[in-house]
Amino acid sequence: MQAPIIVKPIPNQIINEQAAYGPFELKNFIQSPPGSTSRFSAALDDGQSLPKGMICTQDGVLTGIPARGTQGNHEVIITVENEGGAVQAKFILTIKPSLANAEGVSEYADELKAEIWQALDQNLPAPDLAELYNRAVTPEDVYYLLERWASLIVWDAFNLDPPGESHPLKLDGASPHFNVVDRGCCIVASPKDLFSHERTLEDALQTGRAVGREVYKRNWVIELAGFEKMVRATWVEIQIVGDKHNKPLEVLNFTPTSKELRVYDKEAISSKLKPDPL
Numbered sequence: 001m002q003a004p005i006i007v008k009p010i011p012n013q014i015i016n017e018q019a020a021y022g023p024f025e026l027k028n029f030i031q032s033p034p035g036s037t038s039r040f041s042a043a044l045d046d047g048q049s050l051p052k053g054m055i056c057t058q059d060g061v062l063t064g065i066p067a068r069g070t071q072g073n074h075e076v077i078i079t080v081e082n083e084g085g086a087v088q089a090k091f092i093l094t095i096k097p098s099l100a101n102a103e104g105v106s107e108y109a110d111e112l113k114a115e116i117w118q119a120l121d122q123n124l125p126a127p128d129l130a131e132l133y134n135r136a137v138t139p140e141d142v143y144y145l146l147e148r149w150a151s152l153i154v155w156d157a158f159n160l161d162p163p164g165e166s167h168p169l170k171l172d173g174a175s176p177h178f179n180v181v182d183r184g185c186c187i188v189a190s191p192k193d194l195f196s197h198e199r200t201l202e203d204a205l206q207t208g209r210a211v212g213r214e215v216y217k218r219n220w221v222i223e224l225a226g227f228e229k230m231v232r233a234t235w236v237e238i239q240i241v242g243d244k245h246n247k248p249l250e251v252l253n254f255t256p257t258s259k260e261l262r263v264y265d266k267e268a269i270s271s272k273l274k275p276d277p278l
Helices: 107-122 130-134 139-148 201-218 228-245 258-271
Strands: 013-016 021-025 039-044 054-056 061-064 072-082 085-096 152-156 178-182 186-191 222-226
Touching (some): 013 021, 039 054, 152 201, 152 228, 178 201, 201 228, 222 228, 228 258
Parallel strands (some): 013 085
Antiparallel strands (some): 021 061, 039 072, 054 061, 072 085, 152 186, 178 186
8 A cells, every 4th residue: 555645745724813714625735545544634833732722733724823832834744654654844934913902802712613523523412602603792892804805095186187097007905815906097006816825904004005105106196095004004104104205205194193203213214224116
């Protein structure tokens, strides 16, 4: 009997704390000859088990919801055994910070997720979900959904035409997880996949900055609308580029808060060490 073979490398994976991941089928990368039974297992390179909330089933499915505090780069070793022997493959599992406000996340929700994945991994009865069904929707729940739907619209304020057809834009620095389109009187950025486990808040901020640089080049007088943090990133980028060119861009109906001014001050200092993005 032939041992399992690696048919192609396992790609590195990027996920978020407290966001559902998988199912990721490892059988697409490591296979056994017909008629043999493969048994999959996974561990970190230091011998520790997978990050809390993650499991690897014996039939080769990697899935779970990474718990809070698991962020980082983890080298994962997948072992596949059959009657003929064993083979191992490695990949990097990157867990990024939660999209939700970490300070407001319910301890109950963390514990429940851990219990559910433990039950699935060990074939135990599912935990009682009655409390979850009766739990009130929290501000953190709403904010998480806002971030999942994070979008940005930058209007050419003096262009009174209605939005036209969408023309895709490829902007330097924009995240590949966002669609950016030119609709004539505005530029719109929105997620490609609302529930992608790979998209993070930083993807939204990168895209907002890229859109800011684009409208600066167009010399529009603008109005900003959309997800608060994307709007902030766009406004800050416009201020920084304007400072470098000694030519501010007019932004209508926007009064920066003290938080936005602090972010601008911090980014302005950092930008002095970087080349001009334009």
